[in-house]
Every structure is written in structure tokens, then in C-alpha cells.
Amino acid sequence: xxxxxxxQGYLPSTSLLHMGASMVIATSSSSVFRRSHAVxxxxxxxxxxxxALAAQDVSVVVPSSAASADGNRWMNSHFRANSxxxxxxxxxxxxxAGLAGKQLRELAFRKDLLFLSxxxxxxxxxxxxxxxxxxxxxxxxxQPSVDFAKNPGAQHRxxxxxxxxxxxxxxxxxxxxxxxxxxxxxxLALLPGxxxxxxxxxxxxxxxxxxxxxxxxxxxxxxxxxxxxGSTAVIGKPCWDTxxxxxxxxVVKGSLRPGMHMRVTSDAxxxxxxAFLMIGLSDxxxxxxxxxxxxxxxxxxxVVVSPDLFLTxxxxxxxxxxxxxxxxxxxxxxxxxxxxxxxxxxxxxxLHMEGGQPxxxxxNGLAATLTKNAPSLGASMVxxxxxxxxxGRVFLDFAxxxxxxxx
Amino acid sequence: MRPSLRSATALLLFAIPLLGAGxxxxxxxxxxxxxxxxxxxxxxxxxxxxxxxxDPDPPTADQDLTITYHGAxxxxxxxxxxxxxxxxxxxxxxxxxxxxxxxxxxYVKLKASGxxxxxxxxxxR
Numbered sequence: 001x002x003x004x005x006x007x008q009g010y011l012p013s014t015s016l017l018h019m020g021a022s023m024v025i026a027t028s029s030s031s032v033f034r035r036s037h038a039v040x041x042x043x044x045x046x047x048x049x050x051x052a053l054a055a056q057d058v059s060v061v062v063p064s065s066a067a068s069a070d071g072n073r074w075m076n077s078h079f080r081a082n083s084x085x086x087x088x089x090x091x092x093x094x095x096x097a098g099l100a101g102k103q104l105r106e107l108a109f110r111k112d113l114l115f116l117s118x119x120x121x122x123x124x125x126x127x128x129x130x131x132x133x134x135x136x137x138x139x140x141x142x143q144p145s146v147d148f149a150k151n152p153g154a155q156h157r158x159x160x161x162x163x164x165x166x167x168x169x170x171x172x173x174x175x176x177x178x179x180x181x182x183x184x185x186x187x188l189a190l191l192p193g194x195x196x197x198x199x200x201x202x203x204x205x206x207x208x209x210x211x212x213x214x215x216x217x218x219x220x221x222x223x224x225x226x227x228x229x230g231s232t233a234v235i236g237k238p239c240w241d242t243x244x245x246x247x248x249x250x251v252v253k254g255s256l257r258p259g260m261h262m263r264v265t266s267d268a269x270x271x272x273x274x275a276f277l278m279i280g281l282s283d284x285x286x287x288x289x290x291x292x293x294x295x296x297x298x299x300x301x302x303v304v305v306s307p308d309l310f311l312t313x314x315x316x317x318x319x320x321x322x323x324x325x326x327x328x329x330x331x332x333x334x335x336x337x338x339x340x341x342x343x344x345x346x347x348x349x350x351l352h353m354e355g356g357q358p359x360x361x362x363x364n365g366l367a368a369t370l371t372k373n374a375p376s377l378g379a380s381m382v383x384x385x386x387x388x389x390x391x392g393r394v395f396l397d398f399a400x401x402x403x404x405x406x407x
Numbered sequence: 408m409r410p411s412l413r414s415a416t417a418l419l420l421f422a423i424p425l426l427g428a429g430x431x432x433x434x435x436x437x438x439x440x441x442x443x444x445x446x447x448x449x450x451x452x453x454x455x456x457x458x459x460x461x462d463p464d465p466p467t468a469d470q471d472l473t474i475t476y477h478g479a480x481x482x483x484x485x486x487x488x489x490x491x492x493x494x495x496x497x498x499x500x501x502x503x504x505x506x507x508x509x510x511x512x513x514y515v516k517l518k519a520s521g522x523x524x525x526x527x528x529x530x531x532r
Binding site: 072073074075076077080083114115117118216218220225227229247250252253254255261262263265316319320322323328330383385395398 | 457475479480481483498501513519528
């Protein structure tokens, strides 16, 4: 397969020129030998030139919107002293169409202009160990699987296993965008190269390692994202005394969109025993029949959302003797079309001890409305801090700015 | 409380342990939120510090506290002891809590939305 691709990728234009030269030789006569010899020489030179042209490097910048403009985000995951990451980047076929017929040979990251302070902590020459795998697959960039194994193609191969050297760069900038010059851009060679496959998703996977356990340096890279915060609204209030926090329960901000993760957190009432997160599709009727709010305890403890799903929750201990702690849930939203623009309702229900007796408390409810906007960047990621984990957290419309070079 | 609501309440409370234990099974039969939407297990820990760094370190209540977030969330939030949550834009990586907000306080909670390394409690000296 690769031999066929080699013939298609490197030789078509030069083959035609060589054929032309052969025809000149075949039709030449002694009377025109000198002239035909000159023609032959020109043809050969053209052939050599065309061969060189075909073998020249071709590069694309992903996402293409960042080719000549700084991205609107930084990413601080690839080059860090003391943390590990498994990062899968899914890139839509349109971004790499310009590499058709070539082998992907090199990746370069770009210095970020928003998060400059971290560069001042670097001496230059720090090494970041990582592995990079690559393949083309049929995975959907708009709907990547949280399961790492489901996104790459069958030929997911190691292309880099080594230490990338981090250049020393200035911690202040007056440029509008930085370059991919190796003097200021971490660059990784992919060996062997990866043949471009048309109309397929490029999956790049990075496994980073701890480089200096006691160091704190990082080398942020430029990135692009489309933040879709959705909206949230508070319903009711907690039924215990929380004067400074009328919204004890909150959605911790991240993009509210189908296919991504969502985290909900709540302060707990005193002496908590258990917590449950209720998730529903209505704040008007429980299970479609019981009118809401539904009083479940006094004083004023109401269930205000339909408990269609009832999740157990994790407790975190308080930060002090006056802090009763909090609870949180994180869960992936299904990547379902009918969830775009949908509103989910959430509320925590607590069991706690009150005067030596078990009691029930309810927190405020939340209405979380997901974005109506489908992914459009053509790049997404699945990320985890545990390099051995089988699943990760999905980030739609998010990718580091990469220059991918092929030849 | 009206009898019907009392009955409903009793039913709901009686069902809590069963519903809690059976949440995954319940989700599997739900048309809108299938089982894979649910967490497979509880969060691993409360206070990974991997995605957060603070300056000064160790922090004190009599100095401005600069917090750097290294994760991927566009917004995070913090809570100074006894105060409400404050949302912060992370596009520049760092943000500063002025010392006036920290006077007399013993901790700051940092929250991001990630399934890992999302929370940290910064104790002030």
C-alpha cells in the first residue's frame, strides 16, 4: 500500500517529464542531434527540478484559522516538569487536505502570547519526554469517544519516543503572533512518516511523562477553542442557614454542550451523612406527574426538580471546623443532537445529623441550559492526567495550534 | 403538609437508598441520559494541586495571592472562607485575589470543572 502511495505521491509529474525526454531521444536524428541534446538536457533539468519540488516540505497549520493569528487560548499540558497527560487530538480531514500524497513528518507547537509569565521560569533547553502516536481514522471530530481506544485508526503507530528540547523564549512580546521557527517552537520529528489519508480524521496522541519531579516549569503552547458556556439559573434556595451562599449548588463553569463533561458542586449542610444528586428534565413535575415543588422536610426543604436520575455523590471534608464540606459530581453528557439547547435540572438532597437525629436537607436547584451551537472548529481532544486510563475528558472545539509538515 | 404530599414524600425518602444504589440501572433505561453519562466511580480525591500553583508559596493572608491555573477550563471559580463563589476568566492563566479579601481568612477553595485536579484548598498562614 505504501509503495503505491509512494508512486502516487512523489512521481507523477516527473514521470511525465521523463517520458517526454525519452520521446525526444527516440525521434532525434543526427541533423538535429545538437538541438535535441539541448532539449533533452532541459527536460532532464526540469525533471530533476520537478522531483525536488515534489519532495519539498509542505506544511499546514491546524486549526487553519490560527495560521497567521494568535489563538484565543493557551494549553499547558504537553511540556511540563512534573505531570503526566494522555492527550488525543482529533483533527478534521479538511485541515490536513493540503498534505495529500505526502508523509506527515514533523509537528511543531507555537509559543503563546496570552500566558507569557511561565516562559520566564525556564532556563532554556529543558527536556520534555513524550511519545507521539498517529493514525488516520473514521472517528468523528464532533463526537469523539471518551474511550481512547475507539478514536484512532487500526494503524495507530508510534512516531516519536524521546525528549523534546524546549527553547528559551522571552516572557514579554510585542508581536501579534509568534513563529514556528525551531528556535522558538518545540518541534518533534515523526519517524517513520505517516501517509496522508484523504477524507479521514487525523488522530494524534501524546503521552507525556514526568521530567523533573521537584520542578515547576511549564511551556504553554498556543491553542484555539470555542467556549460555549451555556447558561445556568438558580431555582429556590438551600433550606439550611447559608447566609453568604444563596447558591450553595453551582455548575462549575466549563462548556455546557452535549458530549462534554459537566461538574456540579454544592456546599453541604452541617454533619452530612449522604448526598444525592437529582437530575431531571423538568422543574414543573416530578416524573411527569407530581407537581413541583414538593416539600420533603421542614423548614422549607423542597424538591424543585424532577429526580429522573438519582446519583450518589462524593463528599469532601471541610476546610475548617466551621466548614461542613461539600460534595460534587462530574459526568459526561451524551453526544445527542436533541440535547443541543436543552435544559437539565439539578438539585442535591442531603441526609445529615441534626440534634442527634437524621434529617433531610435540600439545596437550591439549578437549571443548566446547554448551548445550541454544534462543534465547528474541526478539532477536539480527549485528555486525562492518568496516562494508563482507558477514558478521558472530552473537549470539543479545542486544540493546540500545530504546524504539521509533510514531504 | 397535605396527605398526598406526605405520601409522596414518604415514598421518595423510602426510595432514596434504592434509587441511589440503582442509579446506573435507572439511567440505562432512560431515553435522554443513557448509562454512559454516569460516573463510573467517585471522584478520586479532593485536593490535587497539579493544575494549580500559588504565589507566594506558602501563601499568607497579608499578601495578594496570585493563582495560576494550568488546566483547560475557560472559567474557574474560587471561594474565600465564608464568602460566595467568584468566577474567573482563565484566558491569561493567572488571577490575583487582593489581600483585602484575605484578611482574617484561613483558606481559599479553588474549583475547576475537570474530573481530575479540579479542586484545591489553599490554606493561608
